[in-house]
Amino acid sequence: PTSSKPPPLPSPLRFSKYFQANTRILVTGGAGFIGSHLVDKLMENEKNEVIVVDNFFTGSKDNLKKWIDHPRFELIRHDITQPLLVEVDKIYHLACPASPIFYKYNPVKTIKTNVIGTLNMLGLAKRVGARLGNAVHYKSIYITLVHWLYLIEILWNRILLTSTSEVYGDPLTHPQPETYWGNVNPIGVRSCYDEGKRVAETLMYDYHRQHGIEIRIARIFNTYGPRMNIDDGRVVSNFIAQALRGEPLTVQKPGTQTRSFCYVSDMVDGLICLMEGKNTGEFTMMELAKTVKELINPEVEINMVDNTPDDPRQRKPDITKAKELLDWQPRVTLRDGLPLMEEDFRSRLGISKR
Numbered sequence: 001p002t003s004s005k006p007p008p009l010p011s012p013l014r015f016s017k018y019f020q021a022n023t024r025i026l027v028t029g030g031a032g033f034i035g036s037h038l039v040d041k042l043m044e045n046e047k048n049e050v051i052v053v054d055n056f057f058t059g060s061k062d063n064l065k066k067w068i069d070h071p072r073f074e075l076i077r078h079d080i081t082q083p084l085l086v087e088v089d090k091i092y093h094l095a096c097p098a099s100p101i102f103y104k105y106n107p108v109k110t111i112k113t114n115v116i117g118t119l120n121m122l123g124l125a126k127r128v129g130a131r132l133g134n135a136v137h138y139k140s141i142y143i144t145l146v147h148w149l150y151l152i153e154i155l156w157n158r159i160l161l162t163s164t165s166e167v168y169g170d171p172l173t174h175p176q177p178e179t180y181w182g183n184v185n186p187i188g189v190r191s192c193y194d195e196g197k198r199v200a201e202t203l204m205y206d207y208h209r210q211h212g213i214e215i216r217i218a219r220i221f222n223t224y225g226p227r228m229n230i231d232d233g234r235v236v237s238n239f240i241a242q243a244l245r246g247e248p249l250t251v252q253k254p255g256t257q258t259r260s261f262c263y264v265s266d267m268v269d270g271l272i273c274l275m276e277g278k279n280t281g282e283f284t285m286m287e288l289a290k291t292v293k294e295l296i297n298p299e300v301e302i303n304m305v306d307n308t309p310d311d312p313r314q315r316k317p318d319i320t321k322a323k324e325l326l327d328w329q330p331r332v333t334l335r336d337g338l339p340l341m342e343e344d345f346r347s348r349l350g351i352s353k354r
């Protein structure tokens with residue numbers, strides 16, 4: 001029998017084959033907690049090539065061990081406060097110590113990472129954006145308008161910054177919409193981080209306005225999940241490690257301060273949604289301690305201990321915009337997410353389930 005295959009499609013559809021090149025994505029801070037989960041998700045797409053740049057200050061190669069030697073993956077040890085020359089299509093800029101213990105350990109380095117590091121990544125975005133712009137221009141001579149638009153679509157350079165809810169400081173508006181300008185202490189011990197991120201956001205917008213760089217900014221709220229540093233002092237990792245070790249859970253006074261917790265897979269989905277452009281619960285720290293006690297170790301004690309200065313009293317994101325524009329909302333509840341993290345902490349701490 002003769003084949004009844006249809007004849008090959010005429011252009012423009014056939015031409016598009018030439019341009020189905022891989023997207024090369026840079027992830028700064030990709031060896032860290034959120035970064036490594038983002039890399040896992042990006043690597044699932046066979047059209048993505050991922051380059052991670054990290055100085056391993058708080059991150060670790062271990063978080064990326066399954067990708068080392070993969071043909072679509074590269075890991076570069078580099079400090080982003082130094083200029084970086086790579087050719088990429090998209091930049092997820094996460095590099096920055098995120099836990100108070102680490103960013104307060106070297107505040108000058110933290111602010112340099114936020115300011116000079118972000119400036120370097122924007123300079124990089126500007127340079128590769130211009131280069132790709134020229135390539136689009138040359139090729140456009142030979143191809144149809146459809147291809148031209150398609151090329152722009154796949155080659156258009158974008159940079160996404162992971163900012164933080166800390167830009168709101170100790171918020172006077174609750175919950176916090178993107179339009180809220182914040183209530184931040186410029187000279188406190190957290191300032192290297194929160195003012196640093198505020199300058200990083202300013203740089204992003206100035207490069208957008210002045211140089212036409214496509215930007216995305218995600219103000220991340222407290223995120224938890226496997227691969228968090230066990231002893232980085234953040235509340236969920238502290239409580240889980242304490243519960244597993246049978247130590248009292250340290251609720252910092254007064255225990256009524258609130259946070260909204262996002263499981264890391266929801267965070268990664270949100271970041272990718274935001275880059276591609278196409279409800280959170282709120283808990284007091286005492287409620288979080290009680291949930292960890294109930295789910296992980298009912299025998300563990302809960303102690304009230306002294307707090308650190310400038311601790312925000314309440315925090316909850318207003319995610320109306322993300323819901324409306326991105327159709328994104330967190331899916332993993334705290335009660336479902338904590339046991340997933342417990343499993344990871346158990347294996348790393350070598351504490352088996354009773």
Ligand code: NAD
Nearest residue numbers: 029031032033034055056057058059079080095096098223
């Ligand atoms: P993390 O500390 O696990 O990851 C940060 C990564 O950046 C680490 O791998 C670290 O080694 C790397 N890094 C730090 N300084 C660097 C430098 N100068 N050059 C190169 N690499 C450097 O933190 P995370 O929790 O994964 O946070 C990732 C991003 O998300 C950060 O920008 C953070 O500010 C933001 N964020 C996180 C949270 C959260 O709850 N985890 C909340 C708000 C914002």
Ligand code: UDP
Nearest residue numbers: 082083084085086119120121123124126127
């Ligand atoms: N930069 C970088 N990689 C690049 C291009 C620029 O790290 O591929 C750095 C550059 O060293 C500079 C910063 O980004 O410190 C800002 O670059 P931009 O071109 O905007 O400013 P200029 O170099 O004119 O100061």
Ligand code: UDP
Nearest residue numbers: 233234235236238250251252257285307311
């Ligand atoms: N916290 C606590 N016990 C701990 C660590 C933190 O009660 O062992 C409290 C802390 O006072 C703050 C909240 O948990 O109110 C969140 O602290 P974290 O350092 O995790 O994040 P951030 O303050 O940056 O939101």
